Structures are given as C-alpha cells and as structure tokens.
Amino acid sequence: MINNNQNRLNELRSKAESFLRQKNSSQQNETSLEDQKIIYELELRQVELEIQNQELEEAQKALKLSKENYFNLFDMAPVGYLTINKDCIIYEANLMVASLFKIDRKKILEKSFLDFVDDSCKDTFTKYIKDISQKTSSLNIDLKKNDGTLFGAQIAISSVHNLDFSPENYFVTIIDISSLKQSEDNLKKHRDSLEDMVNARTLEINMINEKLKREISEREKTEEKIKHSVAQKELLLREIHHRVKNNLSIVSGLLKLYSHKEKDEKIKNILKEIELRIDAMMFIHDRLYISSEFDKIPFDVYLDKLITNISSSFNQKNIKIKKFLFPATINSEKALSCGLIINELITNCYKHAFPNGREGYISIAFSIENIKSQENQDSPIWHLSISDNGVGLPKGFSVENNNSLGMNIIMLLSKQMKASVKISASNGLSFNMTFSDLSIERSISEHPPLFT
Numbered sequence: 001m002i003n004n005n006q007n008r009l010n011e012l013r014s015k016a017e018s019f020l021r022q023k024n025s026s027q028q029n030e031t032s033l034e035d036q037k038i039i040y041e042l043e044l045r046q047v048e049l050e051i052q053n054q055e056l057e058e059a060q061k062a063l064k065l066s067k068e069n070y071f072n073l074f075d076m077a078p079v080g081y082l083t084i085n086k087d088c089i090i091y092e093a094n095l096m097v098a099s100l101f102k103i104d105r106k107k108i109l110e111k112s113f114l115d116f117v118d119d120s121c122k123d124t125f126t127k128y129i130k131d132i133s134q135k136t137s138s139l140n141i142d143l144k145k146n147d148g149t150l151f152g153a154q155i156a157i158s159s160v161h162n163l164d165f166s167p168e169n170y171f172v173t174i175i176d177i178s179s180l181k182q183s184e185d186n187l188k189k190h191r192d193s194l195e196d197m198v199n200a201r202t203l204e205i206n207m208i209n210e211k212l213k214r215e216i217s218e219r220e221k222t223e224e225k226i227k228h229s230v231a232q233k234e235l236l237l238r239e240i241h242h243r244v245k246n247n248l249s250i251v252s253g254l255l256k257l258y259s260h261k262e263k264d265e266k267i268k269n270i271l272k273e274i275e276l277r278i279d280a281m282m283f284i285h286d287r288l289y290i291s292s293e294f295d296k297i298p299f300d301v302y303l304d305k306l307i308t309n310i311s312s313s314f315n316q317k318n319i320k321i322k323k324f325l326f327p328a329t330i331n332s333e334k335a336l337s338c339g340l341i342i343n344e345l346i347t348n349c350y351k352h353a354f355p356n357g358r359e360g361y362i363s364i365a366f367s368i369e370n371i372k373s374q375e376n377q378d379s380p381i382w383h384l385s386i387s388d389n390g391v392g393l394p395k396g397f398s399v400e401n402n403n404s405l406g407m408n409i410i411m412l413l414s415k416q417m418k419a420s421v422k423i424s425a426s427n428g429l430s431f432n433m434t435f436s437d438l439s440i441e442r443s444i445s446e447h448p449p450l451f452t
Helices: 002-024 033-075 095-101 119-130 178-261 265-290 299-314 332-353 405-416
Strands: 080-085 090-093 137-144 150-161 167-176 296-298 319-325 328-331 360-372 378-388 420-424 429-435
Touching: 080 095, 095 137, 095 167, 119 137, 150 178, 178 265, 265 296, 265 299, 265 332, 296 299, 296 332, 299 319, 299 328, 299 332, 299 360, 328 332, 332 360, 332 378, 332 405, 332 429, 405 420
Parallel strands: 319 360
Antiparallel strands: 080 090, 080 167, 137 150, 150 167, 296 328, 360 378, 378 429, 420 429
C-alpha cells in the first residue's frame, strides 16, 4: 500500500515538472535563483493539486455511474433482495421488498426478518437458516405484509462468510409465488372436481353395467325358456305330423283293403284315386316329420317318392317313368298343391294314355330358368311339366268344359298357386305349369338333380 502511494506521488511530480518546463521554457526571469526555486516548488504543488482534483472528479463520476448501475440491478430488480445478519436483523433491502411487505423501506431496516415470517413457518425458517450451507437453497413459506395479510413466497438464502469461513451475513432472495400457489390451488380444485366427476361417472357406469348384467341374465333366462318352449313345440309339432301321417296311412291302408275286396271296377278305381290323393298328403307329413324345418321340405325328394308310389300302385310294366327333378326347397302348402296336381296327371296317364297294354313313357320334369329382370337381376322361373307319348286327348275334349273331379282339382290348385298352365295334345299329352315364387329356394349343394 505504501509503495503504491509513493509511486502515485512520483507520478504526479513528474507530470507537474513536465508542465512547468513547458511553461517556463519561453519566459526570461530576472529573479534570484532562490526565489525561482521557491516559486517553482509552489507552482509544482499547485499543479499536483489540480491534477488530483481532476482525477477526483473522474472518480466521483465513475462512482455515481456505479451507484446508478447498482440501483438498476439491486433496487429495481423484479424480485426482493435483502441482507440480514446472523440474528436475522435486516440492514439492507431493495424496493421490491418494500413493495412486497407494503411498508416504507426505511422502516424495514434494523427490523428482524422473523417479524415478517408467519408464526406457522417460524420454526421451519429458523431450522432452515441454521442448516444453510455455502450453496444456495430455497424454501417455500408464508410471509406477512405490514397489514397482517399473508402471501406465499419462495426464499433463497446464501451465506456470506468471514475469513474463518463462519457465516457473517445472509443474502436473501424473495419471490412472490401467491399467484402460483393460487393457480396450484385452482388446479388442485379442478383436479379434485374432475376426480369427483370421474368417480361419479365410474359409479354410474358400474351401476349401468350391473343393470345390463341383470338384463342380460334375465334375457338369457328368457331365451332359455323360449328355447325350451320352442323345443317342446317342435317336439309337439313333430308328434302331430307323425300322428297325422300315421292316421293318413291307416286311412290309405283301409282304402286299399276295401279296394281289393271290391268287385266293381268303377268303385275300385275311385277308391284307388282317393288312396293316392291321401298318400300325396301323407308323404308331406312324413317329410315334415323328419325335416329340420317345420314348414319346408326338399321338393325333389318328395316328388320322387310320390311318383314311385303312384307307379307301384298301378304296376304297369309297359309304361316307363322318366323324371328330371331339380333340387329345391318349398313350403309344405305349395308342395301339397303340386303333389296333388302331379298325382291327378300321372294317374290320368296310367288310366287313359296307354290302352290295351300299349307301351310308352310318362315324363315328369321340375326345372328352373333364370331370366333377367328390369333391374338386371336374375329372376328364377320354375317349370313343372308332365307329358306322355300316349293316345292323347279324345276328339271333342275340352278342358274348359270338362267337369271331372281330377281336372277341377288341377285347375283350382294351379289358380291358387298363381301359375300359368299350358296343355298340348300333340304326340300324346303335355301339361306345363310355370310359376315364379321367391319362397322356392334352390338347394344345389345338397345333391344333383334326380333323373331317370
């Protein structure tokens, strides 16, 4: 320090001497040598003082600028800064601290910082400041304003140590987090509200699930009851078809028995016709009894059995049977109508088409034809034809004027089925019936067409 001052004085003397040499170099002085020395020394001191004064002014300007910077950095900081000693006495505070505590800054100084700490947080703060280390740490506490109201704050304290590393003062940073705490409280309330809503909704969903489970259980029980009831009804319906079939079989057997005993051929033929008509109905109930569907039967299988039964009943070796039966499923009502028509036509062929043992054939065909509708979709047309190569119709025979029971049955049933009928008498007799019925279903996958 002494060497620095001596160097400073030497520097000032050198500057003063240089200034005086320049000043006296152009002047002629007649004063005595002693006087000149005195004057020189005085002027030298004066110059030294002027230089020192100039440097002092520059130092004052720098100090003023430093104070302004300090004011901007410390006093105008957006957070609170204060300095306390180890007894928590405040001896320095910025403007933000005064603003936070709602008190004049001068009144803060020399007060204990604990006066501004809420009673519920004093023990926490005291313990916190005792355990403070050289590193800065933070703590959230409630501080009191001058009017006694509280606000949430986050404080960070760093210690300033002496040469022996013992804490002498503490630098405290205060940040107002009341708005943050309010946001956190609002967020917590909102989260709690959402949790309540979720819990309520979950409870509601659980109640709905329980209700649905009960309804499903009740429906399952109801379905089981319905299935059981349907199974019982199916069993009852099968039993009804079986009994009807047996009853018709008994009636058919009785008719056959009476036919064998009857001597009158006319009565015998009538009994046979009735017997075949009953057989046509019996075969329907037989198929319904063994079918998986209680209102539909495989029509080709039914026709095949019906034709075989009629052929066996007449047992005429001179007449061959030709058949082409396309596989299809049809409801029992329409199957019975078609069966009765076929029964009448084939019976008529056996009785009238081949007199005196004439040989020939009877052809039965059931087929399908696909045509395009206006919507460009396949529309099935079903054809049922019975033809023979026998003697044909007698001269003067008219279908419209014929009042026989068999012809009445044929025309009546055809009309009920909304079928178009065409009868041709060239090369024997041909009966063609055409109808379009969506209730008839193709069943090609079951088996190929039956034909002989």
